[in-house]
Amino acid sequence: MMSKSSQVAVQKAVQKRRVWTGARSVAEAVKLADVDVIAAYPIRPYTGIMNALATMIAGGDFYAEYLVCDSEHSQFEVVKHASAVGARTFVGSSGTGLVYGAEAAVVTALGQLPVVGIVGCRSLDDPGNFGMEWNDAFMFRDVGWLMEWSKDPQEALEMTLVAYRIAEDPRVLLPHFVALDGAAITHVASPVTPPTKEQVAKFLPPYKPLHPLDPAYESVSKAMHIAPSLIGPEQRKSIDAAMKRAKNIVIPEAWKAWGDTIGREYPPFFEGTQMEDADYAILSMGAYSRNVEYVVERMRESGVKVGSLRLKYLRPFPTEELVKALDGVKGIGVVDFSYSFGSPGNGSVLYNDVRAAFYEAEQRPLIMDYIFAGGREMTIPELEKSIQALIESVRKGRVDKPVRWVTVRGEDV
Amino acid sequence: MVSPELEELTWLAIHGRGVINTAHSSQIALTLSQAGVAAGREAFYYMRYDDSPERVQLPFIYYAVFGNPRIRVILPEEVEPVGSVFDTVAVLDSSLLVKSTSQRALLMDGAKKKASLVVNTSLKPSVILNLVRKYGCAQDWEGKIITLRAKKYGQNIALGMTGAIAKAMEPLYSIDDVVESLESEGKTDSVDAVRSAYEEADSLDVTLKAQDCEQYKLKSSLGEAKPFKGAKGWWDREAYMSLKERAANAPTYEQRIEAMPSWEQIAPALIEFGPKVSERNIGFKTSFARTFRPVIDYGKCVNCKLCHVFCPDGAIDYEPIKVNYEYCKGCGICARVCGSKAISMPHELQALEGLDEEEFLTIREALIEYAY
Numbered sequence: 070m071m072s073k074s075s076q077v078a079v080q081k082a083v084q085k086r087r088v089w090t091g092a093r094s095v096a097e098a099v100k101l102a103d104v105d106v107i108a109a110y111p112i113r114p115y116t117g118i119m120n121a122l123a124t125m126i127a128g129g130d131f132y133a134e135y136l137v138c139d140s141e142h143s144q145f146e147v148v149k150h151a152s153a154v155g156a157r158t159f160v161g162s163s164g165t166g167l168v169y170g171a172e173a174a175v176v177t178a179l180g181q182l183p184v185v186g187i188v189g190c191r192s193l194d195d196p197g198n199f200g201m202e203w204n205d206a207f208m209f210r211d212v213g214w215l216m217e218w219s220k221d222p223q224e225a226l227e228m229t230l231v232a233y234r235i236a237e238d239p240r241v242l243l244p245h246f247v248a249l250d251g252a253a254i255t256h257v258a259s260p261v262t263p264p265t266k267e268q269v270a271k272f273l274p275p276y277k278p279l280h281p282l283d284p285a286y287e288s289v290s291k292a293m294h295i296a297p298s299l300i301g302p303e304q305r306k307s308i309d310a311a312m313k314r315a316k317n318i319v320i321p322e323a324w325k326a327w328g329d330t331i332g333r334e335y336p337p338f339f340e341g342t343q344m345e346d347a348d349y350a351i352l353s354m355g356a357y358s359r360n361v362e363y364v365v366e367r368m369r370e371s372g373v374k375v376g377s378l379r380l381k382y383l384r385p386f387p388t389e390e391l392v393k394a395l396d397g398v399k400g401i402g403v404v405d406f407s408y409s410f411g412s413p414g415n416g417s418v419l420y421n422d423v424r425a426a427f428y429e430a431e432q433r434p435l436i437m438d439y440i441f442a443g444g445r446e447m448t449i450p451e452l453e454k455s456i457q458a459l460i461e462s463v464r465k466g467r468v469d470k471p472v473r474w475v476t477v478r479g480e481d482v
Numbered sequence: 483m484v485s486p487e488l489e490e491l492t493w494l495a496i497h498g499r500g501v502i503n504t505a506h507s508s509q510i511a512l513t514l515s516q517a518g519v520a521a522g523r524e525a526f527y528y529m530r531y532d533d534s535p536e537r538v539q540l541p542f543i544y545y546a547v548f549g550n551p552r553i554r555v556i557l558p559e560e561v562e563p564v565g566s567v568f569d570t571v572a573v574l575d576s577s578l579l580v581k582s583t584s585q586r587a588l589l590m591d592g593a594k595k596k597a598s599l600v601v602n603t604s605l606k607p608s609v610i611l612n613l614v615r616k617y618g619c620a621q622d623w624e625g626k627i628i629t630l631r632a633k634k635y636g637q638n639i640a641l642g643m644t645g646a647i648a649k650a651m652e653p654l655y656s657i658d659d660v661v662e663s664l665e666s667e668g669k670t671d672s673v674d675a676v677r678s679a680y681e682e683a684d685s686l687d688v689t690l691k692a693q694d695c696e697q698y699k700l701k702s703s704l705g706e707a708k709p710f711k712g713a714k715g716w717w718d719r720e721a722y723m724s725l726k727e728r729a730a731n732a733p734t735y736e737q738r739i740e741a742m743p744s745w746e747q748i749a750p751a752l753i754e755f756g757p758k759v760s761e762r763n764i765g766f767k768t769s770f771a772r773t774f775r776p777v778i779d780y781g782k783c784v785n786c787k788l789c790h791v792f793c794p795d796g797a798i799d800y801e802p803i804k805v806n807y808e809y810c811k812g813c814g815i816c817a818r819v820c821g822s823k824a825i826s827m828p829h830e831l832q833a834l835e836g837l838d839e840e841e842f843l844t845i846r847e848a849l850i851e852y853a854y
Contacts, residue, residue, distance in 0.1 A: 088515040088525060114531075195752070199531070252531035258512070259526035260519055479744030 092117030145173035161187030178213030183236035200444015347376030589618035607686035645679025772812030789816035
């Protein structure tokens with residue numbers, strides 16, 4: 070039984086609920102984080118975010134240097150340089166636009182500049198596909214960006230705020246992508262309870278760079294065309310160490326601190342549903358993990374011991390944590406909105422990461438890949454059928470067809 | 483076939499066209515969704531993602547979805563709900579009553595049997611019913627039509643339509659919930675307009691039998707597609723084209739999806755099997771962008787061919803000069819270049835049915851609203 074005062078508090082919290090798209094949520098987070106420099110260039114679905122920010126700045130809600138650039142490449146250059154001189158920056162893109170900005174984005178990571186970016190996940194062309202697919206974001210998984218997947222507008226807002234804290238931590242200093250599944254999060258408005266300005270101010274103090282690129286600090290940038298033998302490996306090792314510190318120390322710390330601020334618990338790497346005694350686990354990321362949870366709950370009602378595990382961070386990949394979280398599970402189905410043509414097993418990206426994570430585990434469960442490539446959305450019956458195939462494989466003790474193209478019309482050869 | 487998780491929900495579909503209607507729809511959907519939240523429902527809204535309304539005059543659909551308090555799944559049919567799901571269909575621009583709208587060929591495609599239709603129009607509900615029977619419906623319908631001249635309520639049509647839709651969606655939320663939602667957005671000065679629209683909108687109970695709808699015959703008469711040759715059916719151009727034609731003519735979304743090819747049947751890589759020389763591409767009919775249609779007065783036409791030359795969409799045949807209304811977007815360039823003033827641009831409803839529609843957005847009004 071709640072006390073009268075906490076009932077009042079709940080009532081107030083309910084009143085503060087807004088109905089926002091993921092794009093608007095992220096823009097509100099950028100405002101709360103008091104970002105200094107924003108670089109924008111339109112491409113759907115990211116466009117929604119730059120529109121929301123432009124509206125806020127034009128309306129006088131907050132002030133930031135807002136640059137509409139001539140391309141994604143310039144966009145990523147702008148934030149890279151602004152971050153180097155000590156600004157808190159915000160950027161974002163989608164699909165092939167993001168790929169066009171890649172050259173600058175790669176250097177941002179090697180420069181250890183804590184830029185926060187949004188990927189509104191979108192299929193890579195051709196032909197002009199704008200469905201939801203992770204391959205645009207996955208192009209950056211190897212180069213030193215932290216990468217996190219949100220599941221709804223609420224989480225997109227929170228992840229953006231926490232991303233600044235993690236990226237700017239002196240133990241990390243790496244750029245951070247927050248991925249919003251295109252359309253499903255960016256363009257769908259759903260109820261959001263935003264944090265207060267005071268809560269955010271306490272959690273995220275202004276960015277104070279250790280070594281801003283400023284003559285007063287006696288720092289200059291490294292020379293271009295430096296001989297590889299001089300600092301190449303060392304520079305990369307520095308990122309490797311930062312990535313490890315991020316996973317082992319900073320990310321758990323930051324989410325703990327955010328949880329304390331808001332007054333609820335946020336597991337840093339996973340969100341599990343019905344995982345306690347699960348024989349089968351469906352591993353997913355992003356918006357459609359809500360579908361997975363829904364199907365899992367429904368199958369539980371008919372007695373199937375299936376659970377859902379939602380992965381939040383792709384980079385750093387929580388290897389040991391994943392093996393531990395899936396301990397005792399007999400079969401794993403990976404929901405993968407991507408492809409990796411010609412990869413080991415002809416599976417896709419997340420699938421192969423999960424398989425690699427289990428290589429040294431004592432118990433290796435059967436693993437299946439459910440490919441949702443090409444931007445067509447998932448339907449509940451398709452997902453149920455895929456889970457049934459996993460259950461059947463576990464019963465037989467082997468997987469005959471590990472990689473399934475779930476949504477494709479025609480024969481899955 | 484409707485999946486059970488969709489049946490539990492209440493759907494509002496808002497049809498409009500172009501950038502400015504998009505802004506109106508977003509405003510309407512936000513206000514009504516927050517009204518739903520105020521009434522204790524989960525609510526969310528989105529614009530159908532496949533649509534491109536940033537392009538001038540292109541039709542789009544906005545969806546607002548209201549759940550019981552426990553829905554938390556993202557809907558499986560996120561982009562396009564399949565089956566009979568819409569409780570309320572709202573139309574911001576009445577020229578959409580006689581058109582295919584984005585992927586949905588028929589206005590009432592996907593509507594529940596008891597659905598309400600809310601239209602921004604100067605026409606009477608009974609006239610609207612006739613249009614729906616003729617152009618927009620292929621199913622049994624026992625609902626109501628609500629009409630409103632939305633321009634009368636406030637600076638733009640959003641406030642008026644908010645009130646009219648609220649009337650259609652009662653008792654999901656009350657007009658008081660809508661007022662609360664407006665106030666939470668700081669729009670207290672809009673409350674009166676929304677209230678009076680809610681009270682003054684015309685309402686008519688209607689009954690329509692599927693067999694009486696003219697599109698019903700089309701729907702049932704869609705023939706079989708040509709079978710693909712061979713076991714795999716790889717790259718059989720003729721069969722592919724017949725499939726494409728079937729998809730292009732399908733009056734319902736479900737039928738269109740059914741007609742889409744498998745990966746073995748599509749042409750390889752960059753290639754798309756297309757029209758023969760001098761034919762038009764049946765996969766890219768673009769008439770849904772049209773509010774005003776060019777009508778040629780052949781008595782005045784001197785056959786100079788300027789309209790053919792200037793038409794940006796190649797929608798005017800050369801010999802004899804003739805507008806192909808399946809491809810014309812209604813931009814009006816032909817009327818402007820015509821030296822003998824042989825081309826007029828009446829409203830679609832005027833041209834097709836002789837109806838005098840007064841509720842539409844002129845370019846001038848659009849520019850003023852966007853403060854250019």
